[in-house]
Amino acid sequence: MKEAGIRCVRMGEFAWSKMEPEIGTIHLDFFAGAISQLHSHGIDTIFCTPTPTPPIWMSDGHPERMHVNEKGERMSHGARQHCCINHPFFRKRARIIAEAIARQIGPLPGLIGWQIDNELKSSLSECMCATCKSLWTQWLQARYLHIDALNEAWGTEIWSQKYQNFQQVPQPVQTTLPHNASLSTAYRQFNREQVAAFIREQAEILRRHSTLPITHNTNRIFHVDNEQNFQSLDFASFDAYPESEHFRQMMLDYDLWRNAIPRRPFWVMETSPYSAGNLRAHTKTHPSGYLCAEAVAAYASGAEGFSFWLWRQQRTGFEIAHGAVLSSWGEPTVGYREIQRIKEAAEELEPLLIDSEPAQAEAAITYSDRARAFFMTESMEQLDYLALMSHWYNIVLDSGIHRDLLFENADLTGYRLLLSPFLPYLSPAYMEKAKDFVRSGGIWLAGPLTGWRTKEHTAHTDAFLGDLESFAGVKTLFAYPMSRADIRGEAFQIQATLGLTGCEWIPSHPETVVQGRYSHASGHAFLTEKPEGKGRIVLLGHMPQGAEGDRMLGSILRYYAAEAGIRMRWDVSAGTIVAPRHSKGKRIWIIVNMDGKGGTVTLPKAGTDLLCQEPVPQGPLKIDRYGYKAIGWESPPLRNPSAGKPSAGWMNGV
């Protein structure tokens, strides 16, 4: 491990039966011994609670404790996450094991943090068991107080679905057509709240005995509300295994998780040294060099740790074929040499990383698991929130605009441009914050598919976009599906086919300016802006399609970035990324080629190559295949607050 540059080991997440082989008989000495041994060699430990893998004594003879999926299929023992985390007995045993761990492992030297569970709701979504049914009834009761309120909120007169009491409201199990939108979305929210409550409960137990920071290793595709989950956690971490050509996915993760918990560096808690694999599928092996670029980009983007899963290939089980640092026969894998490169790179960059911190972006993109739940209920044209957001993100990234992805409730201080695509429901809190942002000088670009649904996943009855319309100074004349109907429009001299459900607008305010118009006779607007206070509200009605659509959206984004006075925008070739950092009196760019083709970035003025301390001239700078550079400029301290820096240098882990 030392040779590979491993400074931290994560353990325990799947070991409940090792810890508690018989119910009530808990042995943790094996783990305590391992932690001490690692510590004696200078290697730290993150310890995990083992709740994703309940032992056989939890499942055996107790089908009522098992997860039930939306088809009514009850899980059997085997695999993981097979128990319902809401079952009282599961919960009780989870508290007991967490408490035992916190007591015995918590005080051990070498322990630097905790992880709760592992990838909650990674391979399943909402549970439909009887425990959940009863909690659902309680949740509805608490939320609506009286059944009439629920009936009114959900419009259950449609299709005579009206309920007489809360017990009657079904879980969204199988019926002849999809359930009422309000019910489906509410059940998702209910379920996600239960997950957050489980995390909170476990975290409270750990905190009784330990002051070390706590995380949970998540991923955007899991069926959780990450914003809620991280409210009771101390630092963000995630697991991701994209293939190398999907490096933009990894950048999106960096830009998101850096901001999940402000001013705390995040961890890449799991990624593969070369390929993820299991009995049924595997990912493409990374080309040599990619892993190091991925790690450098992570550290540059605000990561404190970059951890490989797993240390040694498992000799058995479902993930027998997964890439690892050591092979099943105990020797370095094809990924090992890549990890050694990271060690070298991390050592080279460490002084710089400790001495600086990621610069807060000037452009913020709102990222919302609640929005994702709405799209799961209302996918219309197989719309997938993750794919929509990735598409949008990639256009921002390739436009060279530095960006932070922020949860709905994040603070907007210091930002100049706020992007809110694909946010069906605009909460009053979000609206207030965004309006303040505009009034104090920001540009807020809302849409497409933003603001058209209420909190209860119903349609507005006053205006297509509810309150947003009057604020944006537009009136929606028509809203209808545009996909495949070959409806075109023009904005900033670019014509494109317009997709998704779109809006035909007319200005409702004298100051509203139309920036994009439909090409058909009406000439109505699909892109408008209106000054408000010191700033502007921009409304975008649809998603432009295809290559020309991407070009149109890029133009729109660059135009408003310029109008917003965004300085963190770079002229960089696609496939190469710039991670801006700052320290006292210095601006730093860490530039990484991620696509393996090499790239170029234009330096706005002469600076210093911080790795070799040599001057670099203004103008184009070449970056090698999967290479990186760190360029610095003397500069007055930026106004922007820090996004957090690692306390202890880089932390490669397993």
Next chain:
Amino acid sequence: MKEAGIRCVRMGEFAWSKMEPEIGTIHLDFFAGAISQLHSHGIDTIFCTPTPTPPIWMSDGHPERMHVNEKGERMSHGARQHCCINHPFFRKRARIIAEAIARQIGPLPGLIGWQIDNELKSSLSECMCATCKSLWTQWLQARYLHIDALNEAWGTEIWSQKYQNFQQVPQPVQTTLPHNASLSTAYRQFNREQVAAFIREQAEILRRHSTLPITHNTNRIFHVDNEQNFQSLDFASFDAYPESEHFRQMMLDYDLWRNAIPRRPFWVMETSPYSAGNLRAHTKTHPSGYLCAEAVAAYASGAEGFSFWLWRQQRTGFEIAHGAVLSSWGEPTVGYREIQRIKEAAEELEPLLIDSEPAQAEAAITYSDRARAFFMTESMEQLDYLALMSHWYNIVLDSGIHRDLLFENADLTGYRLLLSPFLPYLSPAYMEKAKDFVRSGGIWLAGPLTGWRTKEHTAHTDAFLGDLESFAGVKTLFAYPMSRADIRGEAFQIQATLGLTGCEWIPSHPETVVQGRYSHASGHAFLTEKPEGKGRIVLLGHMPQGAEGDRMLGSILRYYAAEAGIRMRWDVSAGTIVAPRHSKGKRIWIIVNMDGKGGTVTLPKAGTDLLCQEPVPQGPLKIDRYGYKAIGWESPPLRNPSAGKPSAGWMNGV
């Protein structure tokens, strides 16, 4: 509504819980009030029984009342049609609510008709619940009297499936391979008969208190036998939402439902002003102009009403995104202006429509839900009856041959050409009627895939096509799958690849003439004709494939149309349709461009443009994009009886 030209409102179909919020407490005043209010503004009402959406008091705590699908999955409350319509308790409550409605709503001024239920069996097929199991046993008992008769009829010695008593005969639930063909088809027929019985029962209740005409809004894709259903109904209506490029689907519907109940105009009971949509999918928005063309073609083809679903977008539920006349926020949608065009067109055409009636076609195509049930059981190469019939219909349409689609038991008086494709079972009654038709001078073209199965969905054991062979003067030597085997043939100088299961025939009668031969050495026939009485029986053995196959089939159809002396055949460009009508002493063509490209029709002689009362010369007449014209000629009254004309002019509805 008046501004939009809405003359009729349909209501009540999904409102059971509004009508009967608690079991036995029925309130209809809300609806009575609405009907009166509409009536006071000159708007009529069609009232629906609310049985597709049983209230929660029907489902709650009563899983035994719910629909069970063929995988054994029991539906939950939510969506619609979740109860089994055969459950005695459901049936009892359905009778009670229908009776209450008939009593209170029936006498109201403004009421012009009834609709029973809504889209029966639209989102589910056969029910497998215990109630249905017991009815199935009774049905079998009544049909076969003794189990030996069933065993013999179904050939249950195959695979040792032999039953000892009727109770043992399973519903076609999950087993290792598909069930016996006879059982599967019988269960479909049983189920469809139950649906028809439910309609009949409800209709009888309404008739006790009302003399107004009764309909049910159906669609070809539902799991019902429309011919049976309409036997106890007074007028035909259907719901359809094809995208504009599938306008031929709509024409097929017009040509079918016009004839479902002879001499009674039909209704397009639901179509979208621009797009159908729900949480999971939506159709492409119509191009501007299409909706009006669709409506004019409907009225010209024999519709009395053309109704939009829905008036105002629902603010909640599964169909929240569906196109409507008014938006969820209460203003005209993009479809509204299209509806206004219809109003103008309908006003322009109204005198003409009231004064004339659709001309009966000379070519009849038999359309059979029983045949469809056979294809569901025996799909062979993913054959779908609807797709096969559409393909066939489109070739007839594009050949310019005017046509009526007739149910199996329809009267053939007045027709000259009878087309019977894809009719696996020829009932004795159908055979008798078709033979009479031939003997009195008609040309009957049977096939492909016609006559090869018995009533019990078994194979004939005397000849491949049973009785049909001797009547057609052929002997089937071989019948085998031709698809993908690149077997070719020639007819009327056109060569094409022959598809589906085909037949190699030789004449068995001296007068049999071979009109199409296989290209391989045998030279056997796939297309034959034989004189019989004053007419001819033509047998077609397969479906020709691809563009050249369509050309071959078009030639065959045009040839026999000419031979049959069909006069209603037009030289019209594809995408434009002619709807022939007649009044006292006048022949009328209403010509509509449906594909948005404009078109041409050749006038056989000079006539009069009935809309501007100007003469039009013989020869080509241009029709604008989505435009229409009405041309009239003085003419002796046609021998053909009327296909019905609207009593009250056009009826746009919601």
Next chain:
Amino acid sequence: MKEAGIRCVRMGEFAWSKMEPEIGTIHLDFFAGAISQLHSHGIDTIFCTPTPTPPIWMSDGHPERMHVNEKGERMSHGARQHCCINHPFFRKRARIIAEAIARQIGPLPGLIGWQIDNELKSSLSECMCATCKSLWTQWLQARYLHIDALNEAWGTEIWSQKYQNFQQVPQPVQTTLPHNASLSTAYRQFNREQVAAFIREQAEILRRHSTLPITHNTNRIFHVDNEQNFQSLDFASFDAYPESEHFRQMMLDYDLWRNAIPRRPFWVMETSPYSAGNLRAHTKTHPSGYLCAEAVAAYASGAEGFSFWLWRQQRTGFEIAHGAVLSSWGEPTVGYREIQRIKEAAEELEPLLIDSEPAQAEAAITYSDRARAFFMTESMEQLDYLALMSHWYNIVLDSGIHRDLLFENADLTGYRLLLSPFLPYLSPAYMEKAKDFVRSGGIWLAGPLTGWRTKEHTAHTDAFLGDLESFAGVKTLFAYPMSRADIRGEAFQIQATLGLTGCEWIPSHPETVVQGRYSHASGHAFLTEKPEGKGRIVLLGHMPQGAEGDRMLGSILRYYAAEAGIRMRWDVSAGTIVAPRHSKGKRIWIIVNMDGKGGTVTLPKAGTDLLCQEPVPQGPLKIDRYGYKAIGWESPPLRNPSAGKPSAGWMNGV
């Protein structure tokens, strides 16, 4: 039948309810009468036990006797194989009916053999019923004795799956992710052993009353272990219905089943005269001539019988549309004339066939249903053992190398080249045999994906390939997925992209020679050879991809065939096959064109056309479309033992 050349009739397999209409009332006279009648016309009978189709009295009211699939769905009566063959009551009734048949039918003149059941596990895989659960527990107990041994063997510490007793070990029913690999593979083995035990039990009953040979008609795709099944049977037979362009599948079958039971000719027990079909699908009709080529190739390859399914089309049931000798109306089908051609060909070839026997090949390919079970558990990239083996086989076939496919435990005496692709687990017995084979002069080519898993479906922990590595004189440095990663290599001057999980090797022994290297910088080996004793062990690390990959593999195979001194290699055009036979003092080639394009084979020296007894010169010999020739050379007796010859000439059957 006589006219069609039918010499044997198979009956009884689906007739349990005919034989035993009421439980305990067994009547076999109908069948005895049929056998006698056939015999009186010189037609023999193979009689089948009727267990695939349990009568209604077995299923009615007894859901616990029914098969349950891996989704927990319980089969209903209908179709076939719906009962669990492990249920004690089924087993008891199966013994009783088999005994009754053996007693009454066994002694009848005309009976020549038995078939047990029909296509066991053809339309279903492992059963998950309660009977199987209890047998599974017993099986585990017997195999592991103590639960600790199971936990250790399966590595159940992974994901905390550890069991406390055997009762807790689940069947691999639905859970959140696939089950542990060891459990899944063990359950498959358990299930296959039960099938073999059922066959053994039934065979023992028949043998108590009859000495006639017993078979079971299998197919490679069924969920069984054919090697185990045939251990208690007397001759091999299989059912297959490939379309004509998949004739290589049929050749693979001939080369496999010829060797399933050494020195006993095999039967093609079912194939279609022209097309297989059922209610849901059908195969393409054979081109005229193909069937005869298929039959001649079968007889030439060692078949004793070539049987058509079925004699007369069923008039009812699931397979109503299946091709047959006679149509449902009792007349010759399009296949009949093809069958007559076979009769002629068989009569022409009969003296030759009786006088000679298939020559044992010099190249052996190991074919293993156990390997297939491993790939079912661990499919990684949708790998399918049958497809992988077919691909490999086709390259061997098209390289003109004559081959035998052998089960794992087959005797290797007389072979020169042993090919072991896709054999994840190398048993000690197999390893020993292969090592002996090498030491005594053979060349053993192992891989790809061979030897990388243990008996328990886990990874080796000493070396990637376990013991195989030291024997092969290589060390695996790296093993990782190569697919889609565009990793290339070169061997024998051919470059190709390398696919599947591959290995980077370095020699670990001074005599190891690298024959194929990766193109990337490491230059590690993917193809090595090492002398050992008088022979060589060759290791292939991956599957080369695409057309160039096939070329590379063809070169590798031809190189080692030459090195192994293989004489049975022919220069024959693709699509034409050579079946070598020998008799006293004569070598014979039967050459058949299988692709309908005609072909050429190069005769190594002048020989005799055995059908017309004329000399044929050395050099190219043309074969007509679907034609065949038999060429003979005087030759000393070959060392190779006989692969069996038919006792009674050709046996076309139904």
